[in-house]
Amino acid sequence: MAGRSTQLNKIKGVIREQIVGGVLLPQQKLSSERELSDRFSTTRITIKDALTSLETEGLIYREERKGWFVSPPRIHYNPLSRSHFHQMIREQQRIAETKVVNVETVLATSDHAKVLERSDFPTVHLIRRLRYIDGRAVLFVENCLISELFPGILQENLTTSLTGLYKEKYGYTTSRSRFDVIPTAAPEHVAKSLGIAAGQQVLKICRVNYNQDEVIIDCEFEYWRPDSVVITIDSCEDCEKTSAY
Amino acid sequence: MAGRSTQLNKIKGVIREQIVGGVLLPQQKLSSERELSDRFSTTRITIKDALTSLETEGLIYREERKGWFVSPPRIHYNPLSRSHFHQMIREQQRIAETKVVNVETVLATSDHAKVLERSDFPTVHLIRRLRYIDGRAVLFVENCLISELFPGILQENLTTSLTGLYKEKYGYTTSRSRFDVIPTAAPEHVAKSLGIAAGQQVLKICRVNYNQDEVIIDCEFEYWRPDSVVITIDSCEDCEKTSAY
């Protein structure tokens, strides 16, 4: 099932076998495009087409202007589970890290207000963070918190779980959340943070969180490198978890 | 926020405005790549890069060797909801259609057996169907049913809801389902059915369904055109729905 025997498919096949066969290891850099085009006696354009196609499969990824690398196994992620990012990654025997990109307090844009279902354009804290797995930046998150509900939160340590902070400092627990998953292109600031070229594919997840009183307290925009994750949902598990809160 | 002012970004900007501004309507064909490369005084490669980038955004899609078309609005899809495909599409004021691609009865492959959690490689019915929205093929589905649980099902009308058949003919209701969402490349037979080029991006959803006795009765592999859908999940709603069954 290798498809028509084009140059493209041959190149893809060779590289795919090297990855699946373990000749190339996760996060290892592939040869440069020029080197590959020599080795396969073809042009950079054809090589780039082959690499882009393997990227779509989720086998490799690129760091802008650095090169192409082998994708590590995907992380299983359940957006309904209130498990913290660091805990979730640790449970999958991987290493998590979080860095704050920037923080600001502004009036909600119309986009934010819409998601938060607030027609009065409240003041919000925007917290933008980058999350790493095994040293690789895979997730850009923007949290948008209604500021009056979270006095003083910007003075806290924001590299850990916000959900944890919500609970400990403010007594909010998430009774319910609603989210959308959309395959789309990375906006420019996201692409820059993740080290991908603008306009490349990401998996966008928009989430709205409700507290125990069914009040929307924040929303979140996640942008995942598409090869890094598989969204996993179990209706049963989630209902148990939700009702346990 | 138009990015660096490259030729690429200019072309993308012009076409994007025509789409957002309603000059180009959903499902309308764009000019051919050659025509566009004339109009923008550039080469087909650059035009193709621009179009591919807009495709990643979800603004346009392609039909293999036919051309590029404007994407209609995305359908909201909740894989946990047991709502039937046709009903779901109708509720969103769109027109649904289903065609059977082929049907076969075979021994489960190791992939299927694994998902079905059956180490004995049972005989399964594979039902492959193509689903259309407003006349456009957007979803390829392969259902894999454990054949001993569904005697005679292949004689039924398979262009409607399988879930409906499960209930009416066999008394099975789905108490629980578990699914994975994965951005990946279209396998060859899927690409061919959907009319996309092999190796292009799709959103793959693998689902396992349990009946009221917590027995796995079938699994399903869905391949969506990535611009056609947004996965929407509400923890609250789902719990209500699940418990209502």
Next chain:
DNA sequence: AAGTGGTCTAGACCACCCC
């Protein structure tokens, strides 16, 4: 300074679709 990917030119042939 050397090397990388990102962008771009100016062509070509082929497989397939539609008329």
Next chain:
DNA sequence: GGGTGGTCTAGACCACTTC
């Protein structure tokens, strides 16, 4: 048969990273 996108050649310059 004419037009479409899919694939491919053989180069080029630029922005950025790495050393």
